[in-house]
Amino acid sequence: MxxxxxxxxxxxxxxxxxxxxxxxxxxxxxxxxxxxxxxxxxxxxxxxCAFWDWAIKTINNAFNRTQKRNIERKKYGKKPLEFNIDEDWLYKQYWIIQKGQCFWTGNYFDTPWMPLSTNKSKYAPTLDRKDNDIGYTINNTVVTVKYFNTKKSDKSIIELGENIEVELSDLSYAKEVIYSEIKNSFHQVIN
Known part of the structure; x- marks a missing residue:
């Protein structure tokens, strides 16, 4: 049209x-x-549209957090974190690559722009850095449900595999992802 x-x-x-x-x-x-x-x-x-409005706010919040972290890192002589994602990347990652599902658990997101949804929902989408020592980059950032991201925080993938409490419906998929990450990390250490 x-x-x-x-x-x-x-x-x-x-x-x-x-x-x-x-x-x-x-x-x-x-x-x-x-x-x-x-x-x-x-x-x-x-x-x-409401999705695009949410995407702009989410990217801006991530950028501001990165800027604050870089100020702290500069004090201690550390390299600044990179930031190279934008709203177009978030749109493609959310809708095309992940198809509205959490990267780690496979759950569908409780979208903040739909009725009866809030950002406080444990299924609200959030940006997650796979490696917290690297910034928000295209290869290091995924969209995940809020409760998984909160549980993950700064733990290593091995600690996460041992300590995370996920709902039974999410457990099998999360286990596969976590154990494949552990297995890959283990093979990299050996080789």
């Missing part, structure tokens, strides 16, 4: 409208769950 004026609502059927999202570069249905209301916009809705 194409419209020369992307800043207007288009009626796709009687009473149903769509709005262009400047983040996704796609048309989405207009209702409060997809677009926040914005009285200053001529359409009455924000120009970014």
């Amino acid at each position: 194409y419209c020369q004026e992307k800043d207007k609502l288009i009626e796709v059927s009687p009473g149903e409208f769509e709005r262009w999202c400047y983040g996704c570069n796609d048309w989405h249905p207009v209702y409060n769950l997809v677009f926040r209301k914005n009285v200053k916009d001529p359409t009455g809705y924000h120009h970014l």
